[in-house]
Amino acid sequence: MKPGRIPRATLILVLLFFYGPILILAVSSFNASRFGGSWDGFSLRWYRQLFHDRAVWDALRNTLIVALVSTTAAMGLGTTAAFALHRYRSRLQLWHYGLVYAPLVIPDILMGMSLLLFFVSLRLPLGLLSITLAHITFCISYVAMVVLARLQDFDFSLIEAALDLGASRWTAIRHVLLPLLAPGVLAGGLLAFTLSVDDFVITFFVAGPGSTTLPIYIYSMIKHGSPPMINALSVILLALTFIVVMLSQHLTEKRT
Template structure:
């Protein structure tokens, strides 16, 4: 009797899990499949085609949005990685009563709603007179990506054995040599994972970018939004599929590096 109950619970759990995966991934699968559908309207499958991807690559405004996305993602991720790495080391080794409060400030951008973050950044830029454009998007992305990098690197620092630093100093290593040859190699998996995470977040961000973008600074998420206002077309499906594949590719390598942390 007990065995039947256990089997019943397992079947129920498997059913719920299966339904959850279907709910999460069926829309994504449908999006990818419809991007190869020859029908311009509707969801009825009429044949396989690549013409929507060909049409997508011929649109100059899409390429401009792609270039803006790549530039902002790379530059903001590099800046956030540098700032976040030094912030993590400072918070980890800094001994003070303010350490707890500083930690709260680091975690705050992680829990603030994106729309609130976007509005606050917009108000700030307008108040200081900074014109909206690529620079404001860059600053906004660095602002919310720094926290993710800091948390990721601090996770790596939790397993840091400070005795190796003392050993290096006893052997005559200078401060910059200890940092470059001892500390950085040990926390490098956390740094790379933080960079890849920032890259993914920057590429996919829509809400914050929507508030701080200006003329000529359209990114791919904003481009998809502007296109979908006129109706869903296979070209949008193709663009969304490429964006999805790109972020999944980055996330895959990011997860591989994160496995080195835990």
């Protein structure tokens, strides 16, 4: 039985819906006109203006600092969390699972709001530190879920074999489990990194003066002007995304 015409038409419609607005944005980034209404000829003026904007570079630096620190921390905490959830079946793990799972389903605004309140109550200054704490917190859950999925497919008889052949527990973990699990941990880390770089809502709630990240800067550009520069920025981000996706696709295809 072949799928009918309606499913195919829907898929094409969905893809047009997804790509249409982004393509139009990309085209208008090369438009010399300040207001996108008419085509005034090809121009790289918005790109030039973007590169000379110091605030963009500062925001990019803040974003990368937060993303690198929180990804590293979340990879550690998320991996141990996944181990514990996979290995033990106690009442403690039930609560543990609830704590790991809830941040995935709760809307961002609730997490941002509750962290802001908590930081204010603790008199913790709002800035890169508070942003990083918030990012580690939501990244742990994503890393844990990705690693947990890998652990479920993991063949634990390999560990038993290593132990039978005389390896110590630690050697078995280090030389058998971790290398086999590394792709899962890396995949979780990559996801955490993208989510951290992309996050706006939670960051907006816990950010303070001088800790503008790229999404916060983009938001203020949308709200208060200089739209053509955002077009240029989005094309650059889109191109980078494309390269990363193609690279990771290439790597995984080679490995299998």
